[in-house]
Amino acid sequence: MKKNFLTKLGLKSNVRVLNNDAVAEFDDLHIIEAIVFASREPIHIEYLLTKISKTDKAYLRELMDKLRAHYDNRGVNFEYNDNYCIFQTSPMIKAALVDEFEETRDLSKAAKETLAIIAYHQPTTRSEIEEIRGVSSSKGSLDVLLGYNWIEISGKKDVPGRPLVYKTTKKFLLDFNLSDINDLPKLSELRREGLLSGYEDSS
Amino acid sequence: MKKNFLTKLGLKSNVRVLNNDAVAEFDDLHIIEAIVFASREPIHIEYLLTKISKTDKAYLRELMDKLRAHYDNRGVNFEYNDNYCIFQTSPMIKAALVDEFEETRDLSKAAKETLAIIAYHQPTTRSEIEEIRGVSSSKGSLDVLLGYNWIEISGKKDVPGRPLVYKTTKKFLLDFNLSDINDLPKLSELRREGLLSGYEDSS
Amino acid sequence: MSSVLEVKNHLIIDIEGFEGPIDLLLSLARSQKVDLKEISVFELAQQYINYINSQAALKIDIAADYLVMAAWLAYLKSKLLLPDEPIDEEEEYTAEELAGQLRHRIQRLDAMKTASLLLFEKPIVNRDMFLRGIPEEFDEVTKLIYNASIFDLIKSYINRQDDRVPESISIFKLDYLALDNAKNLLSNIFQKISGWANFFRLVSENKYTENDRSIAASAFSVLLDMVNEQKAHTKQEKQFGEILIKKIGND
Numbered sequence: 001m002k003k004n005f006l007t008k009l010g011l012k013s014n015v016r017v018l019n020n021d022a023v024a025e026f027d028d029l030h031i032i033e034a035i036v037f038a039s040r041e042p043i044h045i046e047y048l049l050t051k052i053s054k055t056d057k058a059y060l061r062e063l064m065d066k067l068r069a070h071y072d073n074r075g076v077n078f079e080y081n082d083n084y085c086i087f088q089t090s091p092m093i094k095a096a097l098v099d100e101f102e103e104t105r106d107l108s109k110a111a112k113e114t115l116a117i118i119a120y121h122q123p124t125t126r127s128e129i130e131e132i133r134g135v136s137s138s139k140g141s142l143d144v145l146l147g148y149n150w151i152e153i154s155g156k157k158d159v160p161g162r163p164l165v166y167k168t169t170k171k172f173l174l175d176f177n178l179s180d181i182n183d184l185p186k187l188s189e190l191r192r193e194g195l196l197s198g199y200e201d202s203s
Numbered sequence: 204m205k206k207n208f209l210t211k212l213g214l215k216s217n218v219r220v221l222n223n224d225a226v227a228e229f230d231d232l233h234i235i236e237a238i239v240f241a242s243r244e245p246i247h248i249e250y251l252l253t254k255i256s257k258t259d260k261a262y263l264r265e266l267m268d269k270l271r272a273h274y275d276n277r278g279v280n281f282e283y284n285d286n287y288c289i290f291q292t293s294p295m296i297k298a299a300l301v302d303e304f305e306e307t308r309d310l311s312k313a314a315k316e317t318l319a320i321i322a323y324h325q326p327t328t329r330s331e332i333e334e335i336r337g338v339s340s341s342k343g344s345l346d347v348l349l350g351y352n353w354i355e356i357s358g359k360k361d362v363p364g365r366p367l368v369y370k371t372t373k374k375f376l377l378d379f380n381l382s383d384i385n386d387l388p389k390l391s392e393l394r395r396e397g398l399l400s401g402y403e404d405s406s
Numbered sequence: 407m408s409s410v411l412e413v414k415n416h417l418i419i420d421i422e423g424f425e426g427p428i429d430l431l432l433s434l435a436r437s438q439k440v441d442l443k444e445i446s447v448f449e450l451a452q453q454y455i456n457y458i459n460s461q462a463a464l465k466i467d468i469a470a471d472y473l474v475m476a477a478w479l480a481y482l483k484s485k486l487l488l489p490d491e492p493i494d495e496e497e498e499y500t501a502e503e504l505a506g507q508l509r510h511r512i513q514r515l516d517a518m519k520t521a522s523l524l525l526f527e528k529p530i531v532n533r534d535m536f537l538r539g540i541p542e543e544f545d546e547v548t549k550l551i552y553n554a555s556i557f558d559l560i561k562s563y564i565n566r567q568d569d570r571v572p573e574s575i576s577i578f579k580l581d582y583l584a585l586d587n588a589k590n591l592l593s594n595i596f597q598k599i600s601g602w603a604n605f606f607r608l609v610s611e612n613k614y615t616e617n618d619r620s621i622a623a624s625a626f627s628v629l630l631d632m633v634n635e636q637k638a639h640t641k642q643e644k645q646f647g648e649i650l651i652k653k654i655g656n657d
C-alpha cells in the first residue's frame with residue numbers, strides 16, 4: 001500500500017487529494033529524509049515546506065521530531081535548529097571516523113579566543129580584538145579563522161585609518177550548530193553585564 | 204584498532220557492557236553506517252573490515268544486511284554489491300523530487316583568480332587577464348562569472364582590435380558584502396594587517 | 407620577526423602561557439577567589455608587581471607590555487591611597503574610575519575566554535561529526551550557489567600577482583604590403599593608364615610602406631594573377647628589362 005502510493009508521486013497533488021493523511025505523512029517524512037540526507041549542506045526549513053503536502057510549520061516540526069527520534073541512536077543523526085536541518089555522523093562514534101574525515105584541527109587558545117571575540121563583538125577590528133585580549137598580535141589567529149571560513153572581512157570601519165572589520169560567517173553558525181548569532185552561549189547574560197561594550201558604555 | 208566506543212558513553216554503555224557481543228555489534232553497525240554516510244566515494248568492504256570489531260566477512264555481510272533492511276522503506280536506501288557500499292536516495296522519492304534543488308559549490312580556482320583580477324584591475328580585457336594569469340584561456344571563467352552576474356561587459360577598449368572590457372557588477376558588491384568597490388581591501392592594507400604573508404611565498 | 411615579538415614569545419613560554427598583561431592580571435585576580443566584579447584592584451596591583459619582580463629575579467626577559475602595565479599599576483596603587491579626585495588631567499578620571507576600567511577589562515577577557523571554551527566544548531562539524539560525503543542531486547538541478555569570500559579572492563589574487571603586468575603594450579607596424587592592399591594599388595594604377603606603361607615605376611610612385619621590395623613583390627604577385635585572369639597584358643623586352651603593362655578591355 002505504501003509503495004503503491006509512492007509510485008504515484010509523480011502526480012503528487014492529484015494523488016494526495018485521494019489519499020488519507022497517514023499516507024501523506026509517510027510520504028512527507030521520507031521526502032524530508034531524502035532531501036536532507038542527500039545534501040552536504042544544511043537544508044532550510046522554508047525549502048522543506050515547499051516540498052511537503054502542507055505548508056504548515058507545526059506539522060513539519062512534528063515530522064522533524066520523528067526523524068530525530070528515529071535516528072537518535074544511530075551512526076548518523078538528524079539534527080535541526082530554527083532554520084536548518086542536516087544529517088551528520090554521531091559525535092559518539094567520532095573516534096572511528098577522525099582518521100579519515102577530520103578537517104578541523106584543534107586550534108590554538110589564541111585563535112579560539114579571537115573567534116569568540118569576533119563572534120560576540122562583531123563587526124570588530126583587529127585592534128579591538130587585540131585591546132580585549134591585551135596583546136599586540138593576532139594576525140596568525142585571524143589567518144587561521146579566515147582559512148576555516150568561520151570569519152570574513154566585511155568592509156572597513158568608518159573611523160580614521162579605515163581599518164578592516166571582521167564578522168562571523170554562515171559556515172561558523174553551521175559548524176557550531178547555532179541557529180543564528182543570538183544563539184551564542186550566554187550572549188544575553190554578557191550583554192546585560194555590559195561585558196560586550198566598553199566600560200563607559202556600560203556604566 | 205578494535206574499539207568499543209559505547210563503553211565510553213557512561214550509563215548507557217554500562218548497561219550494555221553486560222553483553223559484549225551485542226555492544227560490539229551495535230557499535231559496528233553504526234560505524235559502518237557513519238563511514239558509508241561520510242565517505243566521499245563508495246566505500247570498499249575491505250576498508251570497513253579494518254574498522255569493525257572482527258575481520259570477518261560473513262559478520263560484515265550480516266551487518267550490511269541489517270542496514271539494508273533498516274533502510275528498506277525509507278527515503279534513503281543502503282545498497283551494496285560484492286565490493287562497495289553506498290547510501291542512495293530511494294529511487295521512488297528521487298523520481299518525485301524533480302525540481303529545483305540548491306547546491307553550494309566552490310568557485311574554480313581559475314574563476315576566483317579571474318574575478319579577483321577583474322575586481323582589482325577593472326575595467327580590464329580578456330587578454331590582460333590572461334597576461335596576469337599566465338594562461339591563454341579564460342573564456343570559461345568569464346562565462347561562469349558573467350552567468351553569475353558578478354561581472355559585466357562595460358564596452359570596448361580603445362586599442363587596436365577594440366577588445367571587450369569587463370568590470371564587476373552591483374551584484375558582486377552585494378554578494379561579497381561590499382558597500383562600495385573601494386571597500387575591497389588593498390593589498391598594502393592586508394599586508395599591514397599581517398595577513399597573507401604565507402601566500403606570497405607560495406605563489 | 408621583530409625582537410619585541412621574540413621577547414614576548416619567550417615570555418609567553420616561560421611564564422605559564424600568559425598571553426599579555428591582562429591575561430596575567432586575570433589569572434592573579436582569579437587567585438583572589440572572589441567575584442571578579444568585587445576584585446580589589448589595589449591588592450591585584452601589588453600581586454602583579456610582585457609577580458613581575460619575581461620573574462625579573464629569575465632573570466627572565468620581561469616584555470615591554472608587562473613592564474608598562476607594572477609601572478601604571480604602581481602609579482594607580484599610589485593614587486588609590488589618596489582622596490577621590492581626578493588624577494588624569496586630560497580625561498579627568500578618578501583613581502577609582504581607572505580601577506573600575508581595569509576591573510572591566512579583566513572581566514571582559516574572562517568572559518571571552520569562557521565563551522571560547524563554551525563554543526569549542528560542543529561538537530563541531532568536521533571535528534566531531536561529519537557530513538554526507540557524496541551529496542546527491544535531484545533531477546533538474548538548476549540553481550548553483552557559488553561559495554567565495556573576499557578572502558578567497560584575495561588569496562587567488564596574491565597567488566597570481568606578479569610583475570608580469572606590462573606598463574604599456576606596443577605593437578609594431580607591419581612592414582609589408584598585404585595582398586589585398588596590393589590589389590587596391592594595382593586597380594588604382596590601371597585606372598590611370600592607357601596603353602603600355604612601366605610597372606615598377608608606377609608602383610614606386612604609390613608607396614604604401616617604406617619597404618619597396620615588399621611592395622614590388624606583392625604588386626607583382628597580384629599582377630601575375632591579373633594576367634592569369636586575362637585582365638592585363640605584360641611584356642618584357644629583354645632579360646632584366648623593364649616590365650610593361652597594359653589593361654585588357656575597359657575595366
